[in-house]
Amino acid sequence: MMLQGKHAIVTGGGTGIGLAIARALVAEGAQVTITGRRLEVLEQVAEPGMHPMVMDVTDEAQIIDRMAEAVAARGPIQICVANAGIAEGKKLHKTDSAFWRKIMATNLDGCFFTVREALKSMMTTDWGRVIAISSVAGLRGAPGAGAYATSKHAVIGMMRSFAEDFLEAPYTFNSICPGYVDTPIVTRNTDSISERAGVSADEARAMMVNQNRHKKLIRPEEVAAAAIWLCNPLCESVNGTEVAIDGGQV
Numbered sequence: 711m712m713l714q715g716k717h718a719i720v721t722g723g724g725t726g727i728g729l730a731i732a733r734a735l736v737a738e739g740a741q742v743t744i745t746g747r748r749l750e751v752l753e754q755v756a757e758p759g760m761h762p763m764v765m766d767v768t769d770e771a772q773i774i775d776r777m778a779e780a781v782a783a784r785g786p787i788q789i790c791v792a793n794a795g796i797a798e799g800k801k802l803h804k805t806d807s808a809f810w811r812k813i814m815a816t817n818l819d820g821c822f823f824t825v826r827e828a829l830k831s832m833m834t835t836d837w838g839r840v841i842a843i844s845s846v847a848g849l850r851g852a853p854g855a856g857a858y859a860t861s862k863h864a865v866i867g868m869m870r871s872f873a874e875d876f877l878e879a880p881y882t883f884n885s886i887c888p889g890y891v892d893t894p895i896v897t898r899n900t901d902s903i904s905e906r907a908g909v910s911a912d913e914a915r916a917m918m919v920n921q922n923r924h925k926k927l928i929r930p931e932e933v934a935a936a937a938i939w940l941c942n943p944l945c946e947s948v949n950g951t952e953v954a955i956d957g958g959q960v
């Protein structure tokens with residue numbers, strides 16, 4: 711129960727990687743505010759120690775209000791997992807500004823608003839962990855997914871820079887870069903990849919599996935284990951860096 715009494719927030723905590731992280735945080739004794747746009751999804755998965763809260767990460771004003779409500783209810787936020795994201799792909803010549811803005815609004819602006827507001831609360835305490843869920847697409851280019859890869863590169867830059875801002879402080883800022891993880895995003899992506907590559911859904915799934923040297927999709931719990939490790943008090947010297955959970959993909 712390493713995180714007993716700590717208040718954590720996990721955006722996109724109702725599904726996939728976010729839910730696995732929320733469960734792992736609860737298992738360590740944290741009170742976890744899980745957020746997303748769909749209350750019914752959050753309520754369905756919530757277990758004791760999890761607190762559903764609707765919060766659209768593209769809506770700055772809503773984030774400010776809702777985060778304040780969570781702090782009033784459960785105390786200062788000391789663990790912030792900026793996980794909410796969307797993964798959609800288009801090649802450059804088909805990427806219009808509306809598509810570009812949609813990806814950036816969620817993956818980049820959403821991460822920034824979330825982390826900034828959580829940090830204001832964290833700064834009233836003497837310990838904190840900020841974790842952004844980037845991607846292997848944040849470590850190298852991703853064919854047919856330039857906007858997504860750009861947003862995930864930027865998230866890494868954000869964590870590195872915020873770590874520099876607070877080097878003297880007891881807070882750390884790191885990114886986790888998963889390869890293909892078995893979540894709803896990958897299920898949806900199978901269709902989009904098969905459409906773009908002109909292959910069947912089975913072949914698209916095989917393309918993802920084969921990028922992992924263990925020939926598998928990564929389990930969300932593997933990503934959660936890295937998040938819990940970053941929350942360990944002994945991880946205080948891991949700051950401004952990235953942890954790749956990618957089966958050797960990069």
Ligand code: NDP
Pocket residue numbers: 721722723724725726727728745746747748751765766767768793794795796797816820843844845846887888889890891892893894895896
């Ligand atoms: P999911 O689709 O299961 O998770 C995405 C979550 O983000 C959902 O819970 C969704 O909730 C939430 N979300 C999306 N848009 C918004 C928004 N505007 N406001 C609030 N919440 C939002 O997929 P994953 O678990 O796989 O994805 C989690 C993160 O992991 C993403 O950032 C993704 O880019 C990253 N990632 C995933 C990989 C994979 O292979 N699965 C690989 C590398 C990175 P709701 O729809 O209810 O709002």
